[in-house]
Amino acid sequence: MRGGFRYAARRLGFAIPTTAAVVTISFALIHLAPGDPAVALAGDGGDAEYYAVTRARFGLDRPLLAQYVSYVGRLLRGDLGTSYLQGRPVRSLIAERIPATLLLTGSALVISTIVGALVAVYAASRRGRLGDVTVNTISVLLFATPAFWIGQIAILWFALRFGLFPVQGMTDAREVRTGLAAFLDVAHHLVLPVTILAAQEVASVARLLRSGLIDELESAHIIMARSKGLRERQVLFRHALKRPMLPVFAVIGGRLGQLLSGTVIVEILFGWPGVGRLLLSAMQNRDIPIVLGVFLMISLTVVAANLLIDLLSMWLDPRIGQTRLKR
Amino acid sequence: MTGTVSKVGSVIEPSIPLGREPRAMMRLLKKPTGVVGLLGCAVALGVGIGAPYVSPYKAFAIVAPPLSPPNSTFRMGSDALGHDLFSQVLHGARSSLMVLGIVATLVLLIGTTVGLLAGSARRWIDDLLMRVTEIVQIVPRFFLALVVSSIFGAGLTRLALLLGFTSWPTLARIVRAETQSLIERDFVLAARASGATRLRVLRREILPNVVPTTFAYLGLVVAQALLIEAGIGFLGLGDPNTVSWGQLAGDAQRYLRVAWWLPVFPGACIALTVLSLNLLADAVADIVIRRT
Numbered sequence: 001m002r003g004g005f006r007y008a009a010r011r012l013g014f015a016i017p018t019t020a021a022v023v024t025i026s027f028a029l030i031h032l033a034p035g036d037p038a039v040a041l042a043g044d045g046g047d048a049e050y051y052a053v054t055r056a057r058f059g060l061d062r063p064l065l066a067q068y069v070s071y072v073g074r075l076l077r078g079d080l081g082t083s084y085l086q087g088r089p090v091r092s093l094i095a096e097r098i099p100a101t102l103l104l105t106g107s108a109l110v111i112s113t114i115v116g117a118l119v120a121v122y123a124a125s126r127r128g129r130l131g132d133v134t135v136n137t138i139s140v141l142l143f144a145t146p147a148f149w150i151g152q153i154a155i156l157w158f159a160l161r162f163g164l165f166p167v168q169g170m171t172d173a174r175e176v177r178t179g180l181a182a183f184l185d186v187a188h189h190l191v192l193p194v195t196i197l198a199a200q201e202v203a204s205v206a207r208l209l210r211s212g213l214i215d216e217l218e219s220a221h222i223i224m225a226r227s228k229g230l231r232e233r234q235v236l237f238r239h240a241l242k243r244p245m246l247p248v249f250a251v252i253g254g255r256l257g258q259l260l261s262g263t264v265i266v267e268i269l270f271g272w273p274g275v276g277r278l279l280l281s282a283m284q285n286r287d288i289p290i291v292l293g294v295f296l297m298i299s300l301t302v303v304a305a306n307l308l309i310d311l312l313s314m315w316l317d318p319r320i321g322q323t324r325l326k327r
Numbered sequence: 328m329t330g331t332v333s334k335v336g337s338v339i340e341p342s343i344p345l346g347r348e349p350r351a352m353m354r355l356l357k358k359p360t361g362v363v364g365l366l367g368c369a370v371a372l373g374v375g376i377g378a379p380y381v382s383p384y385k386a387f388a389i390v391a392p393p394l395s396p397p398n399s400t401f402r403m404g405s406d407a408l409g410h411d412l413f414s415q416v417l418h419g420a421r422s423s424l425m426v427l428g429i430v431a432t433l434v435l436l437i438g439t440t441v442g443l444l445a446g447s448a449r450r451w452i453d454d455l456l457m458r459v460t461e462i463v464q465i466v467p468r469f470f471l472a473l474v475v476s477s478i479f480g481a482g483l484t485r486l487a488l489l490l491g492f493t494s495w496p497t498l499a500r501i502v503r504a505e506t507q508s509l510i511e512r513d514f515v516l517a518a519r520a521s522g523a524t525r526l527r528v529l530r531r532e533i534l535p536n537v538v539p540t541t542f543a544y545l546g547l548v549v550a551q552a553l554l555i556e557a558g559i560g561f562l563g564l565g566d567p568n569t570v571s572w573g574q575l576a577g578d579a580q581r582y583l584r585v586a587w588w589l590p591v592f593p594g595a596c597i598a599l600t601v602l603s604l605n606l607l608a609d610a611v612a613d614i615v616i617r618r619t
Contacts, residue, residue: 014458014461017458017462018461018462018465021462021466022466025466025471026474029474029475029478030478032479033478033479034479034480140602140605140606141598141602143601143605144550144598144599144601144602144605145594145597145598145601145602146554146557146558146561146573146576146594146597146598146601147558148557148558148561148573148576148577148594149576149590149594149595149597149598152576152579152580152583152590152591152594153590153591153594155583156583156587156590156591160583160584167583253465257465257467257469260467260470261467261469261470261555261558264469264470264473264558264562265558265561265562268561268562268580269580279473280562282477283473283476283477283562283564284563286477286478288477288478291473291474291477291478292474294470295470295471295473295474298467298470299465299466299467299470302465302467303465306465
């Protein structure tokens with residue numbers, strides 16, 4: 001287990017410079033931006049006095065290093081700055097958008113993992129036959145298609161042509177619902193965005209899992225399980241799926257980054273009131289503190305997810321710490 | 328360049344085919360995915376280069392009645408301002424091509440250099456380079472691109488450069504792994520024994536053997552970059568002075584209810600180009616990487 005501890009320490013040691021890099025990038029962006037950083041931080045609508053206050057507040061007249069230190073200090077206290085358009089702390093602006101985004105991204109992550117696993121089992125058990133080829137073709141097509149295009153086509157067909165799903169928003173604005181009705185309303189609004197967000201993820205999970213499964217199905221313990229007379233379903237789900245699932249969890253960090261990018265697009269497409277919409281309106285208004293706040297939050301989420309998954313997969317598969325050290 | 332490698336390699340280790348595949352092109356054309364991929368990429372390249380000559384109108388010329396559906400004159404219909412969508416789509420290929428060119432060049436240069444260095448240098452240099460690679464890989468590129476376009480303003484070249492400077496890690500890792508396995512081979516030992524310097528070994532023995540693999544992965548990396556560029560354009564943060572497929576799709580969003588052709592064609596072009604790149608990369612990979 002010593003190797004495991006050392007591996008854990010290594011991963012932890014890696015998360016720190018990565019975090020530092022992300023913070024440094026966002027600090028550098030403020031100062032590399034064309035024009036006065038005070039304008040970048042406080043918007044271009046202010047008067048001279050306002051900029052003077054901003055300069056003093058962010059210490060923009062002090063040496064760069066001192067500014068960096070105080071920037072990091074503010075971030076450590078959870079201060080992401082103030083939106084100059086809304087005059088409110090960026091942290092709370094982002095925080096109130098998180099539930100909607102979490103609902104969308106979280107559902108997509110869970111659904112894509114489950115559906116992806118089912119699809120992979122289906123394809124791997126029909127290796128080389130029509131079902132497998134179809135799954136392969138669809139996932140190749142999905143990989144190549146931009147999320148917004150799938151979304152636009154889906155809106156054209158399912159929402160506008162057949163009127164099956166609402167086009168916009170998270171709730172029906174025409175009437176206020178409570179209890180189960182409210183839940184069903186949100187679920188109804190959630191179907192299209194989540195499907196579109198999950199589609200590409202299903203493809204990548206299925207692809208990753210399928211090749212692992214095919215290898216696994218030829219291994220000795222599967223032959224053993226089969227010769228014990230277990231039913232094929234049990235062989236596939238209870239015995240074969242376990243090990244190939246590990247890499248699927250191992251890439252969750254990367255998938256999260258991918259999913260969150262997709263979330264922004266899908267939120268814009270469907271008018272979903274999450275972080276992505278906040279980000280877009282902030283970008284259109286050049287509300288830099290919000291833009292950087294969202295960037296920091298998302299990057300750090302991805303870093304944290306990667307770290308968590310590294311540690312978790314070490315716990316699930318004790319060999320990980322050992323082999324990496326040997327190299 | 329390859330001559331030396333093949334000669335040395337074939338003398339010592341005849342079982343391992345080295346150097347450039349002499350009939351790689353023929354083998355590529357024997358695969359359906361290779362043919363489709365190559366054809367798609369060729370069409371995109373041709374349209375991108377030839378757009379000003381073959382397009383019926385200029386990209387920003389107002390020539391059509393607003394929001395007219397596809398017909399014999401305006402083959403893909405027109406937008407709310409009366410631009411001919413077909414001409415715009417043709418011109419949009421140029422933006423994709425530019426992104427493709429810049430990203431591919433930067434990724435090849437940086438990825439190969441970092442990979443070769445990390446794969447052949449001392450342990451601590453390798454560790455350092457891999458740390459940097461991991462950090463670059465972990466930063467979400469789409470969001471970085473969004474932030475940079477909103478702070479520095481929209482610009483196609485800037486976006487392409489940014490994507491190029493952040494998309495190389497995958498390639499670097501692959502080149503590193505290849506280098507590590509090649510450097511132990513007999514033909515490299517032979518070269519070193521005959522007094523070749525480190526740089527010469529890297530350049531003349533390792534590099535030519537790494538190149539085919541890099542090309543296989545380059546297609547995938549560039550395709551991803553194209554999708555990110557399209558996403559940025561879709562969000563309306565693309566360069567206002569150029570036409571791009573992503574932007575066209577984004578502009579279409581407001582007219583979804585009245586003009587189905589506006590979202591359908593630009594998105595299809597992106598999908599087809601990315602698909603061609605993926606298929607081509609896949610076919611190349613099948614040829615150069617011996618899958619067991």
